[in-house]
Amino acid sequence: MKPNWSAIYHRAFDIGILLKGFDGLLELIGGIALLLTNQPAIRSAVAWLTHKELIEDPGDVVANHLVHMAHQLSMDTQHFAGIYLLAHGVIKIGLVAGLLRGLRWSYPAAVAVLTAFIGYQGYRLLHTPSISLGLLTALDVAVVILIVREWRRYVLSDRV
Known part of the structure; x- marks a missing residue:
């Protein structure tokens, strides 16, 4: 039996978004x-x-x-x-709410905001290396990839 990669990616997207929401709540x-x-x-x-x-x-x-x-x-x-x-917490919680509700604007907004966070975190990592910040940055990169995949799936489902 072949794994249903689409369902696996969607589940990973949901988990990643919930983790970002929890992270946003802790930051708030x-x-x-x-x-x-x-x-x-x-x-x-x-x-x-x-x-x-x-x-x-x-x-x-x-x-x-x-x-x-x-x-x-x-x-x-x-x-x-x-x-x-x-500010970080409010932005993340707002984006997570939009993504979980499937609001079209939230996909590109989340990619843009998280990419900016990744850039800043990368800058910080270059100047002050930190395992926890490195792990958080890796999670952000994975979540951005999952958001892009989900966004493509969302856009393609509108065309059908």
Whole structure:
């Protein structure tokens, strides 16, 4: 029995879009939290989150990096990150809603926006390599490919 590649790609599209929606929701929540939280609260939250790990392993790289970042966080950086995450989240959630509803405009808009995000993330990766950002970028590339395939299928089904 031959696999139904069209159905497999469509399922992958749905899963990828839902992941982007979840990512957008997390960015939205993170952006709001950064904009509504003061710096002492951020430092306190990071200390609480890393406390047990640092007791077990005082040299833990990730925990120490988080503590260092929290103490070096400027108000300007906090506000920029909050606005950036908030905007990212709103845009992604809007695009995901359009894609899940099959709105024609959402396909090219999603490809354009995600391609811009990929470009920026690629720039960031060149200057500050990060495994998590690399994985997120790879997911974005895969989702763009799936959106283009789905868009073609959508356009072709209109012609028939």
